[in-house]
Amino acid sequence: MPIEFTHVPGKIHPADAGFFYDFVETATKLSLIGDAGFRKIVVDDQAGLLTNMDIAAQALDRTSSLEVVLTHWAGVIEPTVAARQLAALDAKSGGRLSLRMLSEPLSDDDAETRPAGHTAVWQRIDEYLVLLKRLWSNDRPFDHEGAFYSIKDGYVPRKGPHGADVTIRMGGQSGTALKVAGRHADIFELTPGSLDEIRQMMQRVRSAAAEHGRAGKLRFALPVRIRPEHNASGHKSVDVSGPPAQIALSLFPYAGLGIHEFMIAGVDRPREIATAGRETIALLRNSLARREADVPQPGAFAPRTVREARAR
Template sequence: MPIEFTHVPGKTHPADSAVSFFYDFAETATRLALIEDGGFRNLVVDDPAGLLTNMDLAAQVLDRSSSLEVVLTHWAGVVEPTVAARQLASIDARSGGRLALRMISEPLSDDDAEARPVGHGVLWQRIDEYLVLLKRLWSNEQPFDHEGAFYSIKGGYVPRKGPHGADLVIRMGGQSGTALKVAGRHADVFELAPGSIDDVRQLMERVRSAAAEHGRAARLRFALPVRIHRGISSAGHKAVDVSGPPAQAALSLLAYAALGIDEFMIVGVDTPREIATVGRETIALLRNSLA
């Protein structure tokens, strides 16, 4: 399968850097067209306003694009599994199957903290149960009951399944043994942490090992966050930093592609000029080199 490119929106408001990429959908529509034309296949929706806003934005992006697949950032605890399963199935159906779910860990609510100890393991146990329930709701032909550590469901059923059913693409990340155990069970795409070639290789081996325990190593794909810019590499970003002319940037990414990475998540490319330049130069050069 060829390398895919995913656009990770940043902040683009000229007067306020805290305003979302999607602050003005008239302008966003122009950028979406450039993103599609530039060779990006996916777009991440991860708005600071929260989960419900992400669902609304994902639906709008899918309505305003023809080929982009939307990676909807999502976490357990805000919406009950039955409600989330219906909403996600509906969005996926409306888009013709262009939705993917990006599960991240979030702190439990204050009410939950009073009921049980809060910790890293608890967060991932909740995510695990949540994903199990979503998949059951997307595949079951009859209502079912569930009583678990975090969720209680009576007569759970989603009558209108999405086109993928229980095979909606699930994206996850993490580095701890607990996180990798859950990702090995559920993730179709694993989003890698930034690091050196050796760091990334070692994490990929750990993830494959976790997926192999569930017979899923062969179907797992890897995505690497990458920041592309013209200036000198800057520290502090949660992405592999690539700088310099387009040919140099493409050469830097080739070394990571050789590890077996299937997707680059491009960060820091948000203005129309930046989107067009990266698409026309860096992405095209990398694709031609791999071909």
């Protein structure tokens, strides 16, 4: 499977309003990001879910090629409202929307009437996703009474083009989080770490997904931050720096683990975006294509020793 690259916007300067707040400039950047070889862009504004949904709608209007990865939390709005709005976005974009579910502690109001704690947070996410998928696929209204949500005559009349198959992205490290991700996630966003740590986490996630017959359907994404050469951190974080060819070489062993997607942060200026596409992304894709061409079984990497590339 070809490697994919996702752009994670940041701020060029701390005082900047953010990537999406000047949509005239943003439209130009979105075009540049697509031309550079990125397939997706993350929407994750500090203002929260409702702002994210508004930004996602505007971003989808301003690009016809990029998929928008919408960062989302359970508990902010009711599942029936979220299902309608997300289905409308997915339909309007022609299926270019994916949902990135993050965990968030229960509010004080929730904690007064419902069990609090880490397990409860993930139980709510689980119930929320079950309801979203059911609302995106049902052909008649239904009632639901659960631990966190109560629905009467739940129904979404206008489904998105993918129905209940909207791509769900999740992460987490605890056993509870992995159980929920194993049931729902199409793409699992890994926590940065050493090659061995990431390999072990991938094994844990696959085991969780296997309990639901989904191990073969799961894909993995790895967050990567490209930093100025003088500002790189230690080798256990996936922080890379240096010339574009060196950055591509640093990421190559991680792709060898079976990671399908790199979520690239730290390239926000037009020149940085263009350079990343022209050199780093192109070089890594070409190197992986040559390696796969030498493998007898399509889509698999030839056995060889994988050495961790230290960030420089």
